Amino acid sequence: MSVSILPSLWTPQTWQSKPALQQPKYENLEELRQVVEQLSQLPPLVTSWEILDLKNQLAEAQAGKRFVLQGGDCAETFASCESGIIASKLKVLLQMSLVLVQGSRKPVIRLARIAGQYAKPRSEDMETRDGVSLPSYRGDLINRPGFTAEDRHCDPQLLLRAYERAALTLNFLRSLVKGGFADLHHPEYWDLSFARNSPLETEYHRMAAGITESVRLMEHIFGVRAAEMAAVDLFTSHEGLHLHYEQAQTKQVPRRDGWFNLSTHFPWIGLRTLDPLGAHVEYFRGLENPIGVKVGTSTPPETLLALIETLNAKNEPGKLTFIHRFGAGKIAAHLPRFIDTVRRSGKQVLWVCDPMHGNTFLSSNGYKTRSFGDILSEIEQAWEIHESEGSHLGGVHIELTGENVTECTGGSRGLTETDLDRAYLTEVDPRLNYEQALEIAMLLAHKMARSH
Numbered sequence: 001m002s003v004s005i006l007p008s009l010w011t012p013q014t015w016q017s018k019p020a021l022q023q024p025k026y027e028n029l030e031e032l033r034q035v036v037e038q039l040s041q042l043p044p045l046v047t048s049w050e051i052l053d054l055k056n057q058l059a060e061a062q063a064g065k066r067f068v069l070q071g072g073d074c075a076e077t078f079a080s081c082e083s084g085i086i087a088s089k090l091k092v093l094l095q096m097s098l099v100l101v102q103g104s105r106k107p108v109i110r111l112a113r114i115a116g117q118y119a120k121p122r123s124e125d126m127e128t129r130d131g132v133s134l135p136s137y138r139g140d141l142i143n144r145p146g147f148t149a150e151d152r153h154c155d156p157q158l159l160l161r162a163y164e165r166a167a168l169t170l171n172f173l174r175s176l177v178k179g180g181f182a183d184l185h186h187p188e189y190w191d192l193s194f195a196r197n198s199p200l201e202t203e204y205h206r207m208a209a210g211i212t213e214s215v216r217l218m219e220h221i222f223g224v225r226a227a228e229m230a231a232v233d234l235f236t237s238h239e240g241l242h243l244h245y246e247q248a249q250t251k252q253v254p255r256r257d258g259w260f261n262l263s264t265h266f267p268w269i270g271l272r273t274l275d276p277l278g279a280h281v282e283y284f285r286g287l288e289n290p291i292g293v294k295v296g297t298s299t300p301p302e303t304l305l306a307l308i309e310t311l312n313a314k315n316e317p318g319k320l321t322f323i324h325r326f327g328a329g330k331i332a333a334h335l336p337r338f339i340d341t342v343r344r345s346g347k348q349v350l351w352v353c354d355p356m357h358g359n360t361f362l363s364s365n366g367y368k369t370r371s372f373g374d375i376l377s378e379i380e381q382a383w384e385i386h387e388s389e390g391s392h393l394g395g396v397h398i399e400l401t402g403e404n405v406t407e408c409t410g411g412s413r414g415l416t417e418t419d420l421d422r423a424y425l426t427e428v429d430p431r432l433n434y435e436q437a438l439e440i441a442m443l444l445a446h447k448m449a450r451s452h
């Protein structure tokens, strides 16, 4: 008997023969089929050029020459597809990236959790309230948050509605970025009106002025407008959870080899769906996109090695990012083993720290929350551990919003658990508000600056 060592045939559908976790149960499979067919006919949201450009930039981050800022909502909602909300999120990301450029003295890759972050993994398939059980809310891609049978019905048409909203969101972002909103000569465009009296305002404006000054100085010296430097770019990312949605936009493009997921630049595999023998890894292994995998305390070394082997057998630079999320109290006990395992594999990954998902707890007044102190501590420890293990932290992954919410405690305004009552808007995980997000960036920037 001969055993084949060649990887088995891959198509965008081969995942369907593997166990697929976290997929909704649709009643009408014919309707699902028709929706996926329609979705696959629609034009792409991103192009292979952009995807390969991001992969090259991530390869540089892997080599220590760039830093990644990945951030946005835990879940986008259809209701939040609105100009003010989208622009505010862009402003926060731009401000944070400016601060990180100063601290790291490196170009920052902005990777937004946006234009497709509509599906959520859930720990329970069903939710029970007062003796009534209904399917869990899985994100606006799948059903609705209200607790009625109608809202929780899994509706394939929502895949089309989500794709359209992703397109609207991206269209607006691209126009803002290309149209001059993201010009480093004018960081004042990124100011948020409600942040006028923020305790961080003075320091932020000092940093922003410093960058604008440097851009002007460069232009003066070289006598040209520093177009490449002065305009920033932005990439999109989302968790590639709903495999029919991802499959629909997975295509080949003229004059290039391989298959691209054209619904986003950077899809990632969530912690709950990283089984190397499962459907998600099967789907992701055929993509040309740079991809991420969330890893945590429950991920054994054999799994890390199998993921590297399956998802990046050729050790292509920039291809694979491990986004580690342990929790402030656990990172020190786990991260060194992860770094060591990857080193022994002889392959390279980009390391990004998600300081959010290992630090969630229930407040005494019943809110799912996170504390600023834990989030900061996990990032600082990640930075130090990578440094002392001879590795380096290549980026951070933050859940944030440009709105003035109160979902996480702490930060320079000292939000307490009682403040959570005031503006707790998330349907899923608690996000850092504008001030808290900017403060995290500033404290990380200080830490980076100290290690030059």
Ligand code: PEP
Pocket: 074, 121, 239, 269, 270, 271, 272, 294, 325, 357, 429
């Ligand atoms: C998320 O990023 O919102 C998420 C669910 O993360 P994880 O897969 O790390 O739990």
Ligand code: CO
Pocket: 074, 075, 357, 399, 428, 429
């Ligand atoms: Co989340």
